[in-house]
Amino acid sequence: MTTPTPLKNPAHAPCAAALVMIDFISEWRVADRAALLRQVERAVPHAVRLLLGARRAGVPVIYANDNFGQWRSDFSAVWSAAVAAGEAPARIAAAVAPEESDYRVLKPKHSAFFGTPLDLLLEHLGASTLVLCGVAGNQCVTATAIDAHMRDYTAVVVHDASASRTASLHRHAMEQLKDLGLGVVAAGSVRWTTLLKT
């Protein structure tokens, strides 16, 4: 192209915080599927609470989701596959469904920063605080949280809106993030209006 891309998206005024929803949209073709889905379904109501709070406060919501080995830049295909899978995958997808104005980032690997425009999107949104939740807490959420921390974002991981394969893997992952200096909180204690003032 011959002119600079208009990078600021008009859907949002600059906002000091953003909510990042990691890998909720999936057919869940994974090892230990039943165990993981049980944990995820427990986390979903807390994730929904975060979503509602963020939308009410005008905080941008970003869905960072696996591209599942496809390289077609087609988020809606990922969405349709989850819905078509029915049962738990469809229930989870429906509960945390993106709205038209939400942002979508397809990621090829664990961290939502790796091989994606997430860092640039956050810069354009003006977001310096990231509230993160998703699956798996000890894998993609951890990898994304560490990457956010290294890039000098204030990263807050919401433990009860995230899920890992076992409760103990999840708890140890949250302890590790705390030891690294990140915030680890419950969904009920996220105060969006306070975050927006920082």
Add this chain to the structure above:
Amino acid sequence: MTTPTPLKNPAHAPCAAALVMIDFISEWRVADRAALLRQVERAVPHAVRLLLGARRAGVPVIYANDNFGQWRSDFSAVWSAAVAAGEAPARIAAAVAPEESDYRVLKPKHSAFFGTPLDLLLEHLGASTLVLCGVAGNQCVTATAIDAHMRDYTAVVVHDASASRTASLHRHAMEQLKDLGLGVVAAGSVRWTTLLKT
């Protein structure tokens, strides 16, 4: 997610080369629109020749295209906008239209490597030689070609399948790439079978 993503896409066997089509899909809302579109329409038949040759030889084709300030991971919206614009934008899009099995990478800025999974996709395809064409030759094609060269890909830019706002800006950009050590060739001299042997 809890299992490593299956990153190799089964659509292609490993292939030593890939064709990258840069920013052909557009409404062309740019400065000097008429002048640029005249140059682009001259380049399109050469780009089509490359496309046909790559497909015949089984070389993967990657469409790297501006996301136009949207962050929705939705290549088909970009495609639809170009088609809906009619006339030159629709003609160009139709001529170089992606097939189902082609790869798509939405890029937020000039280089197709910046804020995208292109590097990882190429690694998974096994491609070490990149044949590049597109618009603008002195901007996004140049930025992508320099990035490919820095990452140790063998980068070949096809000058007559690319276009810049003026013929002289285009010629100078191609000279600069040659001076940097990249290949600059005409579409008619790309020998896919030879590239695949390197």
Add this chain to the structure above:
Amino acid sequence: MTTPTPLKNPAHAPCAAALVMIDFISEWRVADRAALLRQVERAVPHAVRLLLGARRAGVPVIYANDNFGQWRSDFSAVWSAAVAAGEAPARIAAAVAPEESDYRVLKPKHSAFFGTPLDLLLEHLGASTLVLCGVAGNQCVTATAIDAHMRDYTAVVVHDASASRTASLHRHAMEQLKDLGLGVVAAGSVRWTTLLKT
């Protein structure tokens, strides 16, 4: 410069593996200094064993070390400060001292891949397997190991040649890496000649 940099370093023939020593060279101005140093001094003999084995097998050794907020590209200043600190810092540095032909990478943050040429150096060495050890196991070693895994390296973390502030943080970090699909082994079970055949 006007010619491509000669990037392959002649000090090593291509080698399928590399040993990465993370943050051993330090004045250890950290919280819980005494507790951490106790763990580090326990790990050092295992790290030395790795070093000797790697050198005997002709495997390149890379020292990835914090730049401690300085941006002077001066590894020897970091080294001198550790030695000048005396006692444990000097003992540790001396035990794992780099040789002239070893590689050095100063890192500004936790992961040795972030803001450094490590990925490019490994590509030039031809290394696809990384053996990692260092401090802290639950922080910089974990961040580096996850980054290596995302970049499709085969990453093996040597648990007894690494140290974290507490034994339990260390154990949980190792479990997390295993759950992610990485190798976690003892120094005594690293078989360099086998790694070089893969």
Add this chain to the structure above:
Amino acid sequence: MTTPTPLKNPAHAPCAAALVMIDFISEWRVADRAALLRQVERAVPHAVRLLLGARRAGVPVIYANDNFGQWRSDFSAVWSAAVAAGEAPARIAAAVAPEESDYRVLKPKHSAFFGTPLDLLLEHLGASTLVLCGVAGNQCVTATAIDAHMRDYTAVVVHDASASRTASLHRHAMEQLKDLGLGVVAAGSVRWTTLLKT
């Protein structure tokens, strides 16, 4: 390490601009050495003028320099080799010599952003405007300037403090950067106090 690195360097208060000196320190073992050195020696007085102005205004100076295929994080070795080469290399190095408080970034490839901590260093300095000069104008300076532009820095290239192998390659490179939307100015027209107000 177990505590976050203290990343802000106390040598500078936050500053809206930075001067980046690209590849002046070299033995100049390049093709067309004599032709290039003639152009470089013409550029040096303008680079010195920039250096003096930046230092007077309290603007941080960053030396971004090729690592020449060595991976030892040792800027002083690069410096010593240039001085030891005598004649033009030593004259050039002496004229633009770094001071103790200047920053140094060793780069493995053309762009000073690729495989280096430059982006992070600039963030920590608070710099949003980059004034760039160096060698070769149509190669490393161009690659660095495009990368700065893609990362939303205001990038200003100083044409007479930069040099390429031929005057025409240099002029075309500067035209290309202008066409991309970057500033291209003479050393005499850089107003540091104005830059610091933006």
